[in-house]
Amino acid sequence: MSVASADRTSEPNHAKRVLVVWAVASVIATPLVAIFVGPLFPPGNGTEQSREQGLSNTWMVSVLTPVACLLLVFFVYALTQFRHDGGAIIDGPPLRNENRIQVVWVAASAVIVLFFAGFGTYELLQNGSGGGQGPSPIAVPGGHKLQVQVIGQQWTFTYRYPSYGGLETPQLVVPADTLIELHVTSLDVIHSFWAYELGVKADANPGVDNIAFVKTKGPRSFHIHCAELCGLWHGYMFETGRVVPQAQFASWIAQQQQTFAPVAKYLPAYATTYSPDPQRRAG
Amino acid sequence: MRPTWWKLAGVAAFVAAAGVLIGLYVSKLSTDAGSSAYTVPVQMSGGHPVVNLTLETVAAVGPKLSPGHPDFVSYLIRDSKGNWRRSTVWRLPANATIHVTIYNFDGASGLRNPLFARPQGVDGNTMVVDGKSLAVLNPDDASHTFAVAQYGLVVPIAPVPDDAKHPCDFAPCALSSDHRTIQFTFHTGAKGHYRWQCLVPCAAGWIYGFGGPMQTIGYMDGFLDVA
């Protein structure tokens, strides 16, 4: 970072100062951020997918902390050290370029960026990280999966369990310690199924089967929001779902089948997408 | 160069005009597509609040009750004087029993999701239609629904047949026209602001039947102000 210049010998080595301060700041800040800020990241440890997202966030914030430190240290230093407010206008040294700095900067930013892309891809390809992957997912975790269909409509979600005879219920209950294959679709406009503590978000598009995977852990409740603007009551399209122990899940299913027995004969056969008539006339 | 007071007057006039326009803009937005709230009268029965809520659903609300949208389907509530008014924001007491009677003057549109043909969130999971208790309606027959998502409450509304002899054209509809009577009971809990909607695609002419009156408070959507 040195440039031959007439006043070089009388000026302190600014570059060395900045680098030293930066190094110290990074060495202190990065572990602090990784250890204390990392665990605070959403959406918590409710499921494997949400834990992975938190891990992604922790890695990113840890790698970005030195970057932010560099810029902050640089600016604070430059803006105080090179200040020349008031008095006559003096020009600075005519420094137009230095190839070394360019190369270092471009290379460093490329390395960081490619690391993130690679790390993110690796995480993503494990099991989809809870995001909707469309009808032909490529990141499919192995093992037995419980299929649950989420049907978005204006303005509520309903849920179908194909392995229980296509039972449809207005509430989402899933068993603990189970790998769940969510099939998200819509009957009308675009909605989005966002189960915050599960770390799942999959858009509900009409005529499309959007598949997302989530491996639940222990029993808990979770918040479900619609995350895609769907009309007047979009903001009120929220409810609470539950992860329950497996035995309790079986008895809940039985109870729901009993409650909705009168309407079971009217439900359409389970399918990955539905197209009920777009419009019916009134009167 | 204009004198300073002249410029000051000009700027002041401009600011005043801007203020008026902003006021008009904000007031237009605040009062648009809303619905005035109606406090439903409460009776006490053994220390427990009980409310009788009488509603009607009509095929077209008519030019008198809605000059802007005379063709919209709508809910109406009967006030204490026996007049039908177009209000979908109702003030109800907390922890009360609400007996609801709905007179439906509209024909069938059919449910897009047949699950809602089964009454839920009401006493006995059943509704009384024209005096007879019913556990499920044929989904193709549903004319409207009354649904409060936060209570898990859904009640499908039975239709007036298409070949009815005396249908009601415009609200307010008298009971002499062909209608169906649906009755059910539910309970309010803690105080809050609970939205309700219709789940049947009854907004004719709008895609999926969910536009227009189905997305406007004051017709097929509203609030329960529980206090």
Add this chain to the structure above:
Amino acid sequence: MSAAAVTVRPPLWRRLVGFNLLTACVLGVGGWYVGWFAAHGVAGKSIAYFSSIDYNEVSIILAYICGVLGFLIGLGFFNYPLARLRGYPPSLRAKENEGVGRYFGLCTDHKVVGIQYLVGIGFFLFIGGLNAMLIRTELLRPNHQVFPAGTYLTIVGLHGTMMMGMMTSGILGPFGNYFVPILIGARRMAFPRIEALTFWLLMAGGVILETAIFFGGFPTGWTGYAPLNVQSYPGMDCYIIFFALVGISMTLLGLNMIATIVTMRAPGLTWTRLPIFVWGVLTTSALMVLAAPVLIATLGMALLDRAAQTTFFIPSGGGSSYLYQNLFWVFGHPEVYVLALPGFAIVLEILPVFARKPLWGYRLAVAGLLGVSLLSFFVWQHHLFVSGINGDVRPFYMLSTELISIPTGFTFICGMMTLWRGRIRYSVPMLFCLAWFFNFLVGGLSGVFLSDVPSDVTTHGSFFSMAHFHYTIMGGPVFTFFAAIYYWVPKMTGVQLNERLGKIHFWTMFIAFNSTFFPLFIAGFLGQPRRVVTYPLNLQFINDWVSASAFVLGASMLLFLYNFVRSLVFDRVPAPVNPWHSKSIEWQLPSPIPVHNFDRIPVFSGDPYGYGETTGPVAVPAGAPAGSD
């Protein structure tokens, strides 16, 4: 205000009659009713599936189209083509010597168009900001409704759409139009009338968007997703027509800029001597020209779905909701770089003047601008990561989105090294440019989170993504918009803006801006979705803090307006010809710049960043001695 000979001014009524804004408004409203009744007459009261619908889509659309045509006729845009058809000789000038009246009509002087843009865009940005204040008022309490639920969605949509539509031309419109011909040593833009057209189309569009409130508003937000947009009230048509007009305006503006910069540079102005601001305008224009037509086509399809019962976006009719999403974002992502790139350019243009050093790494900076504009076409599906797009493409878009931060970083290093060992003076424009670095750093780093698909699963559609784009779109371009105003208004008007008030404006705005948008990252992480009027009680403190800060931010804008009006209308302190001691060519001209720009076309001998190197100006008029003012 002085003339060699005494001229008699015509009476007021005579000056008002003619092809100007007043006539345009009258003809615009008249045209609206002509279109409305024509469609009613031809198609009957309704042209929809069922007769119970009481809106006639075709009427509304035709009404607005005829209204816009009437507006343009009233301004006089058809006069010249018709005159040429009748054999009149060609002319590049219209209304350029007419006094104040030239600001209220079609004027071919690019400097007049620049000032029209500044005032016009400022006006609509103010309205968009008012909508933002209303949004924050609504979000003070999760359960109390200030506005009915449907109206809140309209306010959110109006805010976003107005801001996006106006800020796309936010810097190119006022400052590109005013200064690009001067910076390249030309007397005019390549197509002066088209330039004026881009401005008036934008103004017509802004008014049309606001009239949506009379037609039931629109519930889709600025993205206008199908099929919800097919289901909406006719306010949606106002949105569609507004964005179509914005798209046309953008395309024409971009074409004009490219043609001007490529063909009308003065002698000696090679590509490596071009001011970085002009490079920014050029790359932005390339984006505008390529992306805006996609938007216009998409909106046309949406209009047909609404009015003619086609099913481009309705799956049960054979269409796809994905079609709209992808087409929209093919436009939408370059669009946000249309917003961001002028910010980069302004910062790199202004920093050398106040650091008193040449722009460091000129070629790297240009490469950065080019790299961003090229890559911006390859990233759009990062808005659709969880929407059910094919899983195969997500790693590609994650990579391309991450890659785009590399050229973005070039602007940072060039700016940082320009400051390095400089002699920095903290004038108001410099403060805004320095704030850009902080804001865009936060915005850019949060973008890294959003481009990572696992992280995006939680943050997509939440307030986190909203905070990200407000940092990059408001913290970037809007701050540089103000930097450009404080920097260039002394040249555009010959009057200085009050520096003390400017600094108070800056600090209030900077602190309030960060206080408003930084907590929103936290709100997003805690699960608050966007465009939603209610939220869990535990987020009330954050929302109240954000709303209070937003009100202070709004107040800082009022403070700016006060400074602007007071300095330009009342105090009128004359500005020196070159208050910033800049070496750029526009500062070698008198303030305000005369109609013909240069007495003689200059010859350029270097780039305008020769601080610490040469003492002479960057260009001299051909044949004139050096050092002329």
